[in-house]
Amino acid sequence: MAKRQVEWLKKKFIELKSFYGNKCAICKKEGDYLEFAHVKETELNGRGRGMWKRYYDIINNLDSYRLMHRECHEYYDGVLRDYFD
Numbered sequence: 001m002a003k004r005q006v007e008w009l010k011k012k013f014i015e016l017k018s019f020y021g022n023k024c025a026i027c028k029k030e031g032d033y034l035e036f037a038h039v040k041e042t043e044l045n046g047r048g049r050g051m052w053k054r055y056y057d058i059i060n061n062l063d064s065y066r067l068m069h070r071e072c073h074e075y076y077d078g079v080l081r082d083y084f085d
């Protein structure tokens with residue numbers, strides 16, 4: 001991917017985090033170690049399908065994602081599944 005595109009995505013990613021308030025949707029704490037978790041299905045499901053593809057998917061489906069800590073994400077996946085429906 002072109003360097004310019006990578007820079008754009010990095011910037012976009014920071015914007016996305018602030019769009020979600022830079023805090024975890026589950027425990028509501030702010031933090032640096034937040035990741036985007038699916039709360040609704042998109043065409044791109046699961047972890048590790050390529051970071052950039054995932055960024056684009058988040059940008060195109062803002063409503064299908066929430067920011068979470070990894071531990072909160074695992075808790076969400078295990079217990080809270082329908083929390084955001």
Ligand SMILES: [Zn+2]
Nearest residue numbers: 024027069072
């Ligand atoms: Zn959390």
